[in-house]
Amino acid sequence: MAKYNVTYACGHVAEKQLYGPMDDRQRYLAWAARSANCPSCRQAGADQAISDIEAEHELPALTGSEKQAKWGREIRAEKIAGVVEFVQKNRPATMTDEQATKFDQQYSAVMQLLYGRTEAGWWIDRRSAPGQEIAKAAFAETRR
Ligand SMILES: [Zn+2]
Structure with missing residues (x-):
């Protein structure tokens, strides 16, 4: 396990602990960059x-x-x-x-x-x- 600086689709970067095989981590990073908002943008969306x-x-x-x-x-x-x-x-x-x-x-x-x-x-x-x-x-x- 390791901490990553994940770049999200919204353009923000947030630190996140990723687990599992390297392939899975890379897949998560690619997915996050392509289609996920960072936690604070997600929270703002929920508040909205x-x-x-x-x-x-x-x-x-x-x-x-x-x-x-x-x-x-x-x-x-x-x-x-x-x-x-x-x-x-x-x-x-x-x-x-x-x-x-x-x-x-x-x-x-x-x-x-x-x-x-x-x-x-x-x-x-x-x-x-x-x-x-x-x-x-x-x-x-x-x-x-
Ligand atoms: Zn964001």
């Missing part, structure tokens, strides 16, 4: 994706320690996207206008409930829950 989801849904700031809020934002963005995907996938292809209105009202109620979850800890507690599960639990809660 979170900001995009927050803007799209007009999500409020999360409460908690700075560390919890940062982590909670990552999880919330992922789960909100998962809930949207689940709902879209389960939206019946054919509905009467009345059914469509009801579906959209229920969807909206679920999203409003989730938008109101502003404690970072609430999202962190659900980090392993799939979007489907969060959607179903929120739906059940709106029916109470």
